[in-house]
Amino acid sequence: MRADGAGAVGAAILFVLSVGDERPPNWKTCRTRFIILILHPGSLCQPAFGRHLLVAPKSPRRAGTPKSSARSKSEQRAETMQQILDAAETLFSHHGLHGVSLGQVAKAIGVHTSLVHYYFNDKKALFDAVIERRAPVTATRRIEAMNAYEASVGGKVTLEGALHAFLDTDLDSYRTGGEAWRNFGALAAQVANTPEWGSEIMNRLMDPVVIRLIALLKKAMPEMSDEDIFWGYHFVSGSLIMTLARTGRIDVLSGGLCHSEDFASIKRRMATFMAGGFRAIYEQERNGTTPL
Template identity: 45%
Template sequence: MDRILDAAEELFSQRGIDQVMLKDVAEHVGVHSSLLRYYVRDKQDLFHAVLDQRTPLTSERRLAALNRYEQEHAGDLTIEGVLHAYLDAEPANGRLDDRGWRHFGALGARVTAARTGGEALLDAYFEPVMVRLICLLRKAQPSCRTEDILWSCHFLSGALAITLAGVRRSGAKTNNNCFNYDLPDAKNRLIAVAAAGLRDAHLSRNGARATPRRSAG
């Protein structure tokens, strides 16, 4: 069953659920398609089993990391600290470059991008984590409006899914270094952008955003 789930996760992450058949998964595993019927009822059942394989663990680790951060930094929360606690929760094996987790990240990006039937399952697992994240961001930046925090978390979730999937877009056709990034570096950049955006939204609301400086060039 583990081999079936890993194969399905990889194929779903690469093609999307609509473009994968049970026979494709069977071929990827190297078994007859009739064997899959012994383990799963249909493709939707397999899809939910795939999501259920890593989603609870991811949710539990992020929630524990946020709670631990609040306990260790009570009264001194920062936006960057909260986001690091949320994003730095590592997989059980400690390998951020593990192929399975990269496939899970790519699959998450697909699920959040289209109505695939997995949203309810992800929401059920991740809603407590997002509520906790929003609560801590409020404490870290109490002057920021709830609306701005909600939008920031919305954008953060989408960017995180793409980042975990290892999708490289910026710099693909240029000579800069954006194309070849490692995951820890990408997370640090994501945190910097999200934190700056949240602070900028607060300043803009209050008419205090600084005037951008002109480039020396």
């Protein structure tokens, strides 16, 4: 700045910030001590002291969103939360719970780590929120599909029908849900194989779906023991989780003949294969035969 006119002033501000408690969404109370150096030609610098400033952390703006668009605080909060969850879901699906830090999540969406801490106390809280965002969606869809199937056949349930209702709806969710559901599928597979990461949440959200399927299977095979039905479900869930993980393993083993992304081919085969397994177990137990 030039200081050669009457009353001309040049100013330099030095900020030393320490973040304090959060105020309502998107506002932080920053205790800010600053020194303003007022420069007059031929005079010494004289300090002036301020007290506090309210500083709003800048929420990341999605591409295509006009800067001038007026949004409520709740809309800004929802958008920020969505971006944090999306970034965390992607990172967790690739690196697992312990391979990701809150700093990495913040960096992925271009914000300071303190903003992520504002919404989530720690990494496990963020991980749980990621699971709880989509798991209820797939659970609700499958229960509705099984209810609709049972009503459509007047209670005359078959193994194939029950399994299609349980499996196909889920496969469609992951097939048509884009990258987001692909990431969640991979994450769900990790949680299924690492119970300490989120077994309580998955049990709470998914158990009603399993119990509904078990009820249908019992209707389809009333002569089958509960023990065999539950073992059958155990094998069903393992196959489904492996499929949702889309590891590409079958692509390599088959020399490109089969693809883990080919959910249409999976839907044509999976329920039939599993129904055959249930029947084989039943026949084995009924006849008292021993597998070779």
